[in-house]
Amino acid sequence: MTNNQKVVLRKIIYAVETGGQVYGQQDYSDFTEAYTNSSDEHAITIGAGQWYATEAKTLLERIYDADPEQWEKIDKVRLLEQVQTANWECFNISRVSQLADTIIALISSKTGVKCQDSLMDEQLATYADEALKQGVTDARAQAMCVNFRHQGGQGAVTRILAKTQKPYTLDNLYAACQTDTGNQVGAYKSRQKFVYNALKTYFPESGETGMSAIDKLIQIAKNEIGYLEKASNSQLDSKTANAGENNYTKYWRDVKPSYQGQPWCAGFVSWCFMKAFGQEKAKELLKHWPYVYCPTMADLFTLNSNPKVGDIVIFYRNGVFAHTGIVIKVSGDQFWTVEGNTSGGSTIIANGGGVCQKSYYNSNLPGTKFCTPNYSLVKNTTSVSDSDTTKKQNTRAYIAQIKKDTKCYTKSNKNSPSKLFPKLKKGAVVEVMKYTETDSSGLKWYFIRIPHPAEGFVFEFVPKGAFTRITEISK
Incomplete structure (x- = not known):
């Protein structure tokens, strides 16, 4: 599963778990007491991805490992001892308790949010691999299986695949789940409809270098x-x-x-x-x-x-x-x-x-x-030639240092000055990607990636002669 696909699927799963079935919404601070969702659920459930019982313990352990100092500032009720010694398969505390307040403070912190996203991405990739081993090769169909797996366990995936008409496509899986009578999947018609429509709308079918239509x-x-x-x-x-x-x-x-x-x-x-x-x-x-x-x-x-x-x-x-x-x-x-x-x-x-x-x-x-x-x-937004271009634009060739104050351009011509990143100062370090263009005058342009405090990274063009290479080209 590609990084882009994981981000989209994470948003979909968050939406159906705590986001009110609205794509891109989630409640990282969610705390659900035992037995609230089902008489079979004997422990608490926490976070945007609804981590239950021992999964909840794993999430809290990751938050502690990521920032012990922050944990100690928040944890005034010795929650860490409970994480280390309690039986989380039946860990049940009231929502209106100091322990619950501490858990909520931890999972809603910046570190808590990052740990939730990381844990979810790992689980999504694992569940997609499980679906692949069961013969599901289509990317969107794998994503639908991940949804079944996250909601109802591996048994739910196996049960629905058994009644799915081959080939295993998103449409065929959705039709099969409409007839499902198993616990936690077939009964949730609105959830399955939302996931189906969201995958159709947002989930990119192409590989790592592709992008969704949106x-x-x-x-x-x-x-x-x-x-x-x-x-x-x-x-x-x-x-x-x-x-x-x-x-x-x-x-x-x-x-x-x-x-x-x-x-x-x-x-x-x-x-x-x-x-x-x-x-x-x-x-x-x-x-x-x-x-x-x-x-x-x-x-x-x-x-x-x-x-x-x-x-x-x-x-x-x-x-x-x-x-x-x-x-x-x-x-x-x-x-x-x-x-x-x-x-x-x-x-x-x-x-x-x-x-x-x-x-x-x-x-x-x-x-x-x-x-x-x-x-x-829009089945595929990237043609074969575009895919090669995108791959080169996203692959670093080497690191370089700007020789003199240099203007940046959004396109490979001097009629397209950048407004987001208008100039690079002498001595600035940038990543030069493998993609280049040559304009009508024969001038070669290099596609570079620049760190940006608000945008993360910005991609711009600079002309030949603007920089000096300081590392070898990548293999």
Whole structure:
């Protein structure tokens, strides 16, 4: 199971365990007393992944091992002795107790959250390998088996596989689990439906170097944040000239051959889908090509009130659907977007500016709706040649030191200066990846990875001659 797949599947499992069946939501501080879920559960269950009994003990041991000093600051009731000596197969304490409060403080700490994610990823990989040994080779089908395994144990997986029509695909597994009468799986219809739909929507089928359809769309959108390009009326045909120069962006000139309309926020959404998946697939995903009017968008989709990553948000203002964007992140009531033809800040502005990343609180936006394109129509976002490119972009060739103050570029030309990382100082150390490009003038460009305090890493282009290699090329 790839790292990308584990992250997606972890979010799905968290969502059905403690996140209210909302993708990307979870409760790391969850504490459930014994017997709450079932008369067969004789011990407590804790954390976003609902670790029960001896699993709960394992999680707490990892938190202690990761940061004993933090544990000692939090543990004033000698919980560690209980972890080391008590029988956790039947460890039952009240939710309103000092021991429970201490456990909650530990599992909800930064170290506790990291340990939960790490433990979950290890379990997911183990469960996927178990499914593979049982003949399940399809990635999404393996993920569905992981869901069964996490909920009902290995017996549940074996039981459902026995009644699944071959080949073992996600669709066939889902059909089989609908007829299941075993404990903790077949009875939970809404859980299985959520997992099935979430795997269809978010789970990447490709290998380590691929990305899900939603990831690719978001990457396209985020790459354009802050971009603003004005053009005079003479540069566009008369049918768009009345929009005003602040509305002219490069996106509409890519989309415009399909429709002679105005370059506004909905055009940016169309452009992102076209760049991510190609025009024909974008037409299929969007149902109307291209979007030109927000109320039209609202009529074309089934709308929902809660945002999900990859949704198209349609803002409701002054009695009409008036503005749109792409949801790139969700955390509880708050969600983040990328929007075209808008301005900075958190207010909704339909016209004026370039592309911005913005955030909102859903409860403050009465009437705003969200629609989810059928991303399952995109079977693979990475072609064979693209896959090779992506692999090179993610593989380090060597480490280098910048020779002089150097500008960074988002593309391999000097017309694309980076706004996120505009300049590297002399002496800075960067990772040079195996991917290079050569522009029309013959200048060679190198793809580099730079540590960034907020983004983790940033990928940029720099021209030949900007750095000196300080390690040998990797084999």
